[in-house]
Amino acid sequence: MIVLAGMNLEEIESITDGLKASKFHAKQVHNWIYNKSVSAIDEMTDLSKDFRGKLSEIATVTDTKIKTKQVSSDGTIKYLIEYPDGECVETVLMRFDNRANLTACVSSQVGCAVNCSFCATGKCGFIRNLNYKEIIEQVLTIQRDTGLKVTNIVFMGQGEPLLNLDNVLKALDIFNTDFQIGTRRITISTSGIIPRIDELANLELQSTLAVSLHAPNHKLRAELMPIENKYPIDKLQQALKNYVDKTGRRITIEYIMIKGFNDTIEAAKELAMYLKNIKCNVNLIPYNSVVETKYKKSLNNDVMQFKYILEHSGKKVTVRLERGADIDAACGQLRGKNVLNN
Numbered sequence: 001m002i003v004l005a006g007m008n009l010e011e012i013e014s015i016t017d018g019l020k021a022s023k024f025h026a027k028q029v030h031n032w033i034y035n036k037s038v039s040a041i042d043e044m045t046d047l048s049k050d051f052r053g054k055l056s057e058i059a060t061v062t063d064t065k066i067k068t069k070q071v072s073s074d075g076t077i078k079y080l081i082e083y084p085d086g087e088c089v090e091t092v093l094m095r096f097d098n099r100a101n102l103t104a105c106v107s108s109q110v111g112c113a114v115n116c117s118f119c120a121t122g123k124c125g126f127i128r129n130l131n132y133k134e135i136i137e138q139v140l141t142i143q144r145d146t147g148l149k150v151t152n153i154v155f156m157g158q159g160e161p162l163l164n165l166d167n168v169l170k171a172l173d174i175f176n177t178d179f180q181i182g183t184r185r186i187t188i189s190t191s192g193i194i195p196r197i198d199e200l201a202n203l204e205l206q207s208t209l210a211v212s213l214h215a216p217n218h219k220l221r222a223e224l225m226p227i228e229n230k231y232p233i234d235k236l237q238q239a240l241k242n243y244v245d246k247t248g249r250r251i252t253i254e255y256i257m258i259k260g261f262n263d264t265i266e267a268a269k270e271l272a273m274y275l276k277n278i279k280c281n282v283n284l285i286p287y288n289s290v291v292e293t294k295y296k297k298s299l300n301n302d303v304m305q306f307k308y309i310l311e312h313s314g315k316k317v318t319v320r321l322e323r324g325a326d327i328d329a330a331c332g333q334l335r336g337k338n339v340l341n342n
């Protein structure tokens with residue numbers, strides 16, 4: 001059975017050609033898949049019954065299922081999505097009351113090999129890469145389920161997108177061309193895979209690059225992120241400068257705030273120094289406690305003090321709104337629970 005989701009217009013045309021239907025039919029099918037987000041060929045109501053029948057014999061809209069769905073009191077929806085081989089990833093839809101934006105937080109891999117000590121996904125180990133169709137199916141699933149159109153995408157679910165770069169770039173292209181989501185409305189978050197950051201710099205990527213820094217020096221960062229031993233923070237600094245030079249784009253620095261560990265005044269000053277010559281905004285993320293770790297979320301006062309010091313150094317700083325805290329909508333948590341329950 002052919003799966004239509006993930007196909008571009010030319011690919012859909014080759015199918016309608018095979019059924020001796022016009023190119024306009026292909027356009028209609030394409031629109032039903034990406035804009036109206038139907039779940040079944042029979043819902044494509046402006047196509048004749050006869051054509052729908054023929055198409056249904058050889059094709060289906062999707063082969064992806066919603067395994068579980070949790071709705072938070074703040075409107076965040078978290079899905080566990082199941083692919084035909086039984087593997088699952090999480091996808092989160094975030095809405096912000098004051099804006100029309102609908103942001104999908106997508107996964108790029110099943111599990112993750114980077115193994116950060118604070119992350120629930122890391123604890124599950126690496127299982128496999130997602131192909132580009134599996135990545136875009138996450139956004140289609142949200143659109144089909146809610147009847148809404150996603151406007152922004154962040155690669156902040158499970159996995160390290162820069163360790164599956166070919167599929168991520170192909171998905172980016174489809175988000176852009178077929179979903180009509182602007183490149184600048186897409187953010188890729190990485191733990192700092194330096195050679196791949198260089199590659200994106202050379203491609204002059206116009207999406208936003210978010211870098212999970214989480215610590216201001218080698219010693220603290222190595223405690224949180226084993227990748228620090230392979231791609232150390234001083235080399236990362238060079239790569240980020242080069243990225244800004246080549247792309248002209250401002251980077252987002254992500255920094256998880258962990259109580260008594262990386263949230264001190266000294267840490268803030270050291271971070272300000274580190275970022276001094278890098279064109280970036282800083283996003284402070286209150287640590288979301290994962291059951292198996294010793295880390296605790298920073299106190300509000302410490303977050304505010306940290307923010308103030310960075311702002312004083314000239315950076316724009318935001319504190320990430322906590323979304324879906326009541327449904328464990330942090331990186332990897334749903335999958336972790338599900339695996340434990342089985």
Ligand code: SAH
Pocket residue numbers: 118119120155156157158159160161189190191211212254256285286287288289290330331
């Ligand atoms: N692998 C990529 C993208 C996925 S993780 C990366 O690490 O950047 C997306 C973001 O969620 C990262 O900044 C990650 O550090 C953060 N994160 C992971 N576990 C978290 C937790 N328990 N609480 C808060 N943020 C977390």
Ligand code: SF4
Pocket residue numbers: 112113114115116119120121122123157158159160191331
């Ligand atoms: Fe992987 Fe990102 Fe989790 Fe680290 S924080 S283990 S890189 S998903």
